[in-house]
Amino acid sequence: MWECPACGQTFVARNMPHSCLVVPLDQHFEGRPPALRAAFDALVAAAEANGPVTVNATKSRITLQVRMRFAAVEPRRDHLRAHLVLKRRIEHSRLVVEHLEPDYYLHRFTLTGAADVDDELTAWVAEAYRVGAQLTAAPRQAGPPAPDPPTPGSR
Numbered sequence: 001m002w003e004c005p006a007c008g009q010t011f012v013a014r015n016m017p018h019s020c021l022v023v024p025l026d027q028h029f030e031g032r033p034p035a036l037r038a039a040f041d042a043l044v045a046a047a048e049a050n051g052p053v054t055v056n057a058t059k060s061r062i063t064l065q066v067r068m069r070f071a072a073v074e075p076r077r078d079h080l081r082a083h084l085v086l087k088r089r090i091e092h093s094r095l096v097v098e099h100l101e102p103d104y105y106l107h108r109f110t111l112t113g114a115a116d117v118d119d120e121l122t123a124w125v126a127e128a129y130r131v132g133a134q135l136t137a138a139p140r141q142a143g144p145p146a147p148d149p150p151t152p153g154s155r
Contacts (some may be wrong), residue, residue: 023057023058023059024057025055025057025062027057028057028062028075029075032075032077032078033078035112035113035114036075036078036079036080036111036112036113038113038114039080039111039112039113039114039116039117040062040073040075040080040111041114042114042116042117043064043071043073043080043082043111043117043121043125044064045117046117046121046122046125046126047064047070047071047125047128047129049122049126050125050126050129050130051066051129051133052066053065053066053129054066056069060074061073061074062074062075064132065132066129066132066133066134067132067133067134068085068131068132068134069085069132070084070085070128070129070131070132071083071084071085071125071128071132073111078112079110079111079112080110080111080112081108081110082108082109082110082111083106083107083108083109084106084107084109084124084125084127084128085100085104085105085106085107085128085131085132086104086105086107086124086127086128086131087103087104087105087131088105089105090105090107090124094109095107095108095109096108096109104131107124109121
């Protein structure tokens with residue numbers, strides 16, 4: 001893991017693009033309906049049900065991170081604009097999906113209250129958590145299986 005010397009945020013690779021303008025988490029919810037903070041807290045609780053989560057609050061957004069960032073939230077006046085990073089595309093009416101090369105899919109959705117973090121979203125959060133922990137394998141390419149690695153002493 002690489003730690004930015006300016007802001008202290010950690011990343012899986014050196015010099016990843018990010019904002020060094022770290023702000024207090026509560027600042028994102030000032031002047032907004034309490035239901036938005038409840039929705040955010042429910043999303044974080046769904047993520048933490050899978051293990052430890054680092055919450056990074058910068059000027060423009062809040063990210064959730066295990067090893068890599070797997071979710072983000074941008075508070076708006078009356079809703080949260082959020083996304084999850086998955087290794088597959090999910091077709092669903094509550095999601096807008098963007099493909100990120102080479103093999104990630106950004107799933108955008110909105111939250112207006114804690115009830116929006118239902119069983120379906122919680123399952124997607126668990127899947128995104130595994131992506132953030134880098135526990136998911138890249139999709140296999142078609143073709144014959146790779147040969148077994150040579151054993152020590154063999155040629």
